Amino acid sequence: AFSALLVGVYRGKKLHYTGKIGTGFSDKLQKEMMKQFAALVRSTNPFDEEPDVNKPSRFRPNPPHAEVTWLKPALVCEVSYTEMTTDGVMRHPSFEGMRIDKKASQVKEEKAMAVTKAAVKKTAKKSPPKKKAKGTPRKAAGPTSTKTGRAGSLLKKAAKAERKTLLNPADASQERTVNGEKLKFSNLDKIYWPKEKYTKRDMLNYYYKVAPYMLPYLKDRPQSLNRYPNGINGPSFYQKDVKGKVPEWIRTFPYRSEDEARDKEFLVASNEASLLYMASLGAIEINPWSSTIRKPDQPDWCIIDLDPDTNTFEKVIETARVTKEVLDAIKVDCYVKTSGSTGIHIYIPLGAKYTYEQSKEFARAIVTIVQSQLPGFTSIERATKLRKGKIYLDFLQNRPQATLAAPYSVRPKPGATVSAPLDWDEVKKGLKLKDFTIFNMPDRLAGIGDIFKPVLGKGINMKTAIKNIESVFEV
Known part of the structure; x- marks a missing residue:
């Protein structure tokens, strides 16, 4: 097995490092990839500069020393990420799959193209382009890569066409x-x-x-x-x-x-x-409820509710991004939606395999780490007066019979806003809750479909996630 892949793209004839990917692999996939990597092992670094694989991060100020197994840059993979940092490294990368339709030498650095004409109505949000990359692994992995879409190729096919209205505009009954x-x-x-x-x-x-x-x-x-x-x-x-x-x-x-x-x-x-x-x-x-009547004591998802007080929404966005970083660090998938009111909801799929108590305590562990990273404007205090105007990292939504506005639910707020599932790349400066309403959400769904579906998937392995918390955050 391997802990991460180091990947890159070609700048001319030189392979340039673009990041380390540590999520998106199943155990089965890792075994299959290791077989591909075996014949490509080499003794020297293929990048134009040697990556600092043991660079300290916010969550690991003193990371363990990792050993790199260099590979011949002959394989290509696809990687999703939120953005490129100023030093040319992918932020929040996730492995999507191997590519057999591209040669490694074809994976070049690409520049984003300006969109001159929208392909759907302007109310529909679109995911950002993905990017080609190719490279080598940390511990024992192989060269991988991502594909960057051109402008206009970013739209996902909607599952269903938009429906007509149910009620006519004339009759009151x-x-x-x-x-x-x-x-x-x-x-x-x-x-x-x-x-x-x-x-x-x-x-x-x-x-x-x-x-x-x-x-x-x-x-x-x-x-x-x-x-x-x-x-x-x-x-x-x-x-x-x-x-x-x-x-x-x-x-x-x-x-x-x-x-x-x-x-x-x-x-x-x-x-x-x-x-x-x-x-x-x-x-x-x-x-x-978070659970069904079939398994009333076992929720399908775990919720982290970011509930602001006197904070700006920019701070809520920052808190959501840090929460995502924490979950990425322990290799736990999560999905995000606006509350439709003032905050943001983060869902972790559980697959109805755990109790409400286990879900609540897992969420408590996560928000405790997040709060330690953002002590200046977040709180896990239940009593409002003890929060002192800080964002409440609410993990108590994971109690039996607790309820939260459903995905796509309307909220009784000015503008008829709705609780809108988002791509993580949309959770950034400029996001506004008022951008998602009863009048533009149908168009958005017609353009991108239901991006929240994975919340109803098989769910995380909580035992493994807890071990990762103990390892990464030394708790």
Whole structure:
């Protein structure tokens, strides 16, 4: 096995170092790659300058001495990364796969090209180009590389075309059949966002459009209804117990709280009809459990909620980037979305393999490290008065029955913002929460599809991740 690959690109006839890749490899893939590397071992450094593989980092001020096995630069791989640093090294690189369609000698340094014409509507965000690289490994690995896309080739193919609207713009009351159930929608002209004059109809049409993307994060999950029957400036209330208050076709899940002796029932989302029913009640935002009724005690994801107080959003972005660096350092995949309100949510896939307690304690370990890196403006104190205006690194969202705004959920905030999944390369200076609303999110989804899908994957190996924490951060 190897701990990292050293990669580069050609500048003329010289191989120039562009970074060290330590994530993106499975154990099986490493074994396959080691077989390829065996015949390419050489005694000398192939780069124009020898890389400092033992350079101290923020997380390893005193790194262990690593030995390099140099390889002939004959293989090419693809690597994703967020940006190039000023010294020409990839930031947050991740291995994507080997390339057999390119010769090593063809992997040249490329320059980004200006985009002169957008390929989709301007509201759709696009991922940045990837870059070619090729090189050699740390410990025992082989030359690898990335492919840089030209302008206009950056768009991902959308999974589905954008849907038409569900409700017409004229009638204040309408009836539709969805999933075989008759739904009655009333008060459709009611203004939910007074400043913008957005209506209940606008919100319902949005949820209908994004339902195919949103339902995987709702299906079979109990919901906490946050109802705003008179819009975002009117009185609101949470409703968890729907026993005897919903149609018979709505699924429910029984529960009993610690402070009451009687059984209650959560509403369980199961299809588009149930999503639209919740929205028709004035539930502007949709708040599912992290677990399903199939495994109610085992969440599908772990959440780190970055909740600012008096901080600028730039500081929230910085905190998110450092959190990503910490998780990259322990080889844990994570995915990011805006809260749609003031903060950022970071999700770690668990695959329903661990308990809520294990998820909470794992998140606690991560945020403790992040807070130690950013003590000036972050806090893990639960009590607001003890945070002293700092960003709260909330790991307690990983408790049983805790809920958070779902991916693509609308938020009861000015502008009708939504909780928007992002590519990590979008989490940088200039990101604005108001850029993602009920009116441009459908276009974005039509352009890039659901980039949050891996959250529902098989999940991390928490035991290995904890070992990596102990190794990397010496805790």
